[in-house]
Amino acid sequence: MxxxxxxxxxxxxxxxxxxxxxxxxxNATPAPNAAVKPTGTLxxxxxxxxxxxxSGAEVTMTGMPGMALHAPTRIPATVTADGKSLAVRxxxxxxxxxxxxxxxxxxxxxxxxxxGYLFKVG
Numbered sequence: 001m002x003x004x005x006x007x008x009x010x011x012x013x014x015x016x017x018x019x020x021x022x023x024x025x026x027n028a029t030p031a032p033n034a035a036v037k038p039t040g041t042l043x044x045x046x047x048x049x050x051x052x053x054x055s056g057a058e059v060t061m062t063g064m065p066g067m068a069l070h071a072p073t074r075i076p077a078t079v080t081a082d083g084k085s086l087a088v089r090x091x092x093x094x095x096x097x098x099x100x101x102x103x104x105x106x107x108x109x110x111x112x113x114x115x116g117y118l119f120k121v122g
Contacts, residue, residue, distance in 0.1 A: 023048035023107045025115060032117035038093035039121065042077070044086040048107035052079040057086045057103035062118070064097040077103070096122030 023046040030036045042059055057077035077086040086103060099121065104114040 021048065022109060022111050022113050023050060023105045024113075025103075028101070028117070030119040033119065035120045035122075037121070038095070040090050040093045042088040042090075042101065043080075044077070044101070044103055046084050046086075046105055046107075048105075048109075049083040050079050050086070051106045051108070051110075052083075054106035054112070055079055055086065055104065057088070057101060059088055060100045060102070061095075062098050062100050064095065094121045 025044060026047055027043075027045040029041075029043045030039060042057075044057060056079075059075045059077070075088055075090065077088045079085070080087050086105070097120070098118060100116060100118050102114070102116040104112055106112050
């Protein structure tokens with residue numbers, strides 16, 4: 001009987017594991033620490049379907065050559081139609097400089113996961 005209980009508990013934990021998984025960043029374009037040509041889009045793809053009301057990202061220009069004292073420029077992201085990505089479409093390609101991406105996501109497990117990274121344009 002004890003062996004049956006352990007086997008049942010193990011089986012149930014394997015079934016429940018995907019339901020309790022937190023969203024993980026699978027792909028980022030531009031990638032973390034990348035040096036890229038001017039781009040008009042940014043996309044972050046996650047392992048789980050996101051809850052749009054509680055998920056988002058912000059792109060901030062943190063450094064522009066020749067403008068050490070400029071104020072940060074923040075650009076928000078939205079959840080895409082597939083529900084697994086955050087995207088930003090810039091009005092025009094990004095200028096040369098350093099950018100920080102800060103993201104936060106929530107999926108059906110309701111746990112907030114956040115992260116961030118830098119990339120350079122130019």
